[in-house]
Amino acid sequence: MDDAKIRTRRQILEVAADILEREGAQAVSTRSVAAAAGIRAASLYQFFGDKDGLLSALAIHGFDMYLAEKRGLAHSGDPVDAMRRGWDMHVDFGLRHPAFYLLMFGTDRAGRRAPAADEAGDLLLKYLDRVAAAGRLRVPPALAARLCLAAVTGVTLTLVGAPAEDRDPEISARMRDALIDSLTTGPPTDPPPATDTGLAPRALALDAALTAADQATLPLRPTETALLRDWLDRLAR
Incomplete structure (x- = not known):
C-alpha cells in the first residue's frame, strides 16, 4: 500500500473513530463516514469492504x-x-x-x-x-x-x-x-x-522456568520434559 493510500485509510479511521466516540457504533455507516471524510463511498469500500469491515478495523x-x-x-x-x-x-x-x-x-x-x-x-x-x-x-x-x-x-x-x-x-x-x-x-x-501446602505456586514457578528456558540446554529428553510438565500441572491444580 503506497503512502497516499495509507494516509487515506488513516484519515477514514480517524473520522470513523470520532463518530464512534461521539455517537456510538450505530452512527458509524459507510455513508456517514465517507461524507465526514470527504470521499466517495466507493473509496471506503476499497479499504474496508463494508460496514462490518470498518467496525472490525x-x-x-x-x-x-x-x-x-x-x-x-x-x-x-x-x-x-x-x-x-x-x-x-x-x-x-x-x-x-x-x-x-x-x-x-x-x-x-x-x-x-x-x-x-x-x-x-x-x-x-x-x-x-x-x-x-x-x-x-x-x-x-x-x-x-x-x-x-x-x-x-x-x-x-x-x-x-x-x-x-x-x-x-x-x-x-x-x-x-x-x-x-x-x-x-x-x-x-x-x-x-x-x-x-505451597506446592502449587512452586510447581507453577518451575513450569514457567521450563517455558522460558532454552529447550536445547535442558538436561531432559523431550518426552521427559513433557512428563515433568504433566506432573507439574497436576501439582498446580
Missing part, C-alpha cells in the same frame, strides 16, 4: 489505543501489584472510551467471541507468566487469564452501562482484590497460609 484501532496505554504503565518489581494496576487501567480505559470498549469487548450474539478477547487474553497471559515465575500464582496462568478477563470485562461492561452517577468505584476495587487475592500468594517472605 475500528476494534483493532481501539486495541492499539489500549496497548499504548498498557505500555505506558510504569514497571513494577512486584508482578501482583502490576496485575492490580493493569486491572485499574483496563476499567479506566473502558469508562473513558465506552463506545470503543463495547465494540472491542462486547458481542452481538451468543457463541461469538469479542474482537479483542484473544489479544487481551494473550497480553494478560504475559503478566501472569511473571507472577508464576515469581512463585506467587495458585492456578495455571491460562486459567488465571480466563478468570481475570471474564471478571474485568464483566465489571467494566457493568460500569459502562450504568449512569455516571451510579458508577461506584468500590465495585471494581472489591472485585479486583477478591479475585487477585484468590489467585495469588503473598510475597516469598510471607509465611504460607495454613491451608496452602
Whole structure:
C-alpha cells in the first residue's frame, strides 16, 4: 500500500473513530463516514469492504489505543501489584472510551467471541507468566487469564452501562482484590497460609522456568520434559 493510500485509510479511521466516540457504533455507516471524510463511498469500500469491515478495523484501532496505554504503565518489581494496576487501567480505559470498549469487548450474539478477547487474553497471559515465575500464582496462568478477563470485562461492561452517577468505584476495587487475592500468594517472605501446602505456586514457578528456558540446554529428553510438565500441572491444580 503506497503512502497516499495509507494516509487515506488513516484519515477514514480517524473520522470513523470520532463518530464512534461521539455517537456510538450505530452512527458509524459507510455513508456517514465517507461524507465526514470527504470521499466517495466507493473509496471506503476499497479499504474496508463494508460496514462490518470498518467496525472490525475500528476494534483493532481501539486495541492499539489500549496497548499504548498498557505500555505506558510504569514497571513494577512486584508482578501482583502490576496485575492490580493493569486491572485499574483496563476499567479506566473502558469508562473513558465506552463506545470503543463495547465494540472491542462486547458481542452481538451468543457463541461469538469479542474482537479483542484473544489479544487481551494473550497480553494478560504475559503478566501472569511473571507472577508464576515469581512463585506467587495458585492456578495455571491460562486459567488465571480466563478468570481475570471474564471478571474485568464483566465489571467494566457493568460500569459502562450504568449512569455516571451510579458508577461506584468500590465495585471494581472489591472485585479486583477478591479475585487477585484468590489467585495469588503473598510475597516469598510471607509465611504460607495454613491451608496452602505451597506446592502449587512452586510447581507453577518451575513450569514457567521450563517455558522460558532454552529447550536445547535442558538436561531432559523431550518426552521427559513433557512428563515433568504433566506432573507439574497436576501439582498446580
